[in-house]
Amino acid sequence: MSKLQRIGLTGGIGSGKSTAASMFAEQGIPVLDLDQVGRDLLAPGSAAVQQIQDAFGITFVLADGPTDRKALAAHCFADAAKTARLNAIMHPLIWQAEEQWLDRQQGEMAIIEASVLLESGGAGRMDAVIVVMAEERLRLQRVLRRGLQDEHQFHVILKRQCDDQQRVEQADYLINNNGSLSALRDQVVSLYEKLQRNS
Numbered sequence: 001m002s003k004l005q006r007i008g009l010t011g012g013i014g015s016g017k018s019t020a021a022s023m024f025a026e027q028g029i030p031v032l033d034l035d036q037v038g039r040d041l042l043a044p045g046s047a048a049v050q051q052i053q054d055a056f057g058i059t060f061v062l063a064d065g066p067t068d069r070k071a072l073a074a075h076c077f078a079d080a081a082k083t084a085r086l087n088a089i090m091h092p093l094i095w096q097a098e099e100q101w102l103d104r105q106q107g108e109m110a111i112i113e114a115s116v117l118l119e120s121g122g123a124g125r126m127d128a129v130i131v132v133m134a135e136e137r138l139r140l141q142r143v144l145r146r147g148l149q150d151e152h153q154f155h156v157i158l159k160r161q162c163d164d165q166q167r168v169e170q171a172d173y174l175i176n177n178n179g180s181l182s183a184l185r186d187q188v189v190s191l192y193e194k195l196q197r198n199s
Helices: 017-026 034-040 047-056 069-076 080-103 136-146 151-160 164-170 181-198
Strands: 005-011 031-033 109-113 128-133 173-176
Touching: 005 017, 017 031, 017 109, 017 128, 017 181, 031 034, 031 080, 034 080, 034 109, 047 069, 047 080, 069 080, 080 109, 128 164, 136 151, 173 181
Parallel strands: 005 109, 005 128, 031 109, 128 173
Antiparallel strands: none
16 A cells, blocks of 8 residues: 655645645645634634643633634734744644644645645655745735735735745745736646656
8 A cells, every 4th residue: 555645745835725725636646734724623612622722821712602713813923932832732733633634644745734834844744745836926816806815914924924935945836926826726637647647
């Protein structure tokens, strides 16, 4: 039985990483979104929420139950020490969920999608890393179109993420997403075929 290839997929905010991930999923590759795993771990009553409350001495749980992730981010991400403390709580739980998910996969490869894969040292857990790249102006346009962040929030997140040079240095494969969706899909299909040949 061949070893399951762990393929990391990452890219900066607005790069189109999640769109590329969905296109890999269309090819039949199982995809785990670690950002979603992190959100799920902040469900009401979870061990992560209790640990966060203990660590910071305040609750980020809203009256109707869910964790106020925006308030948590605002509290932690402006301070490097608080960010490190939050990561020390969340990352082991996320990695545990990742391992459990990988153990259930049966194919030749699986994709781990994560916005901070490189920043968190996650590349070392992967057999290969795919980085989705796009020009900053396009990334900003995409983020503003989504309506989830404004320009200030975009630049705050941008500063927390590694720069393009660091991404290129750690990438085994690069996808250029400065063009159309069809151009992106062509690259995804071509890379999928290459990964199959290398498996």
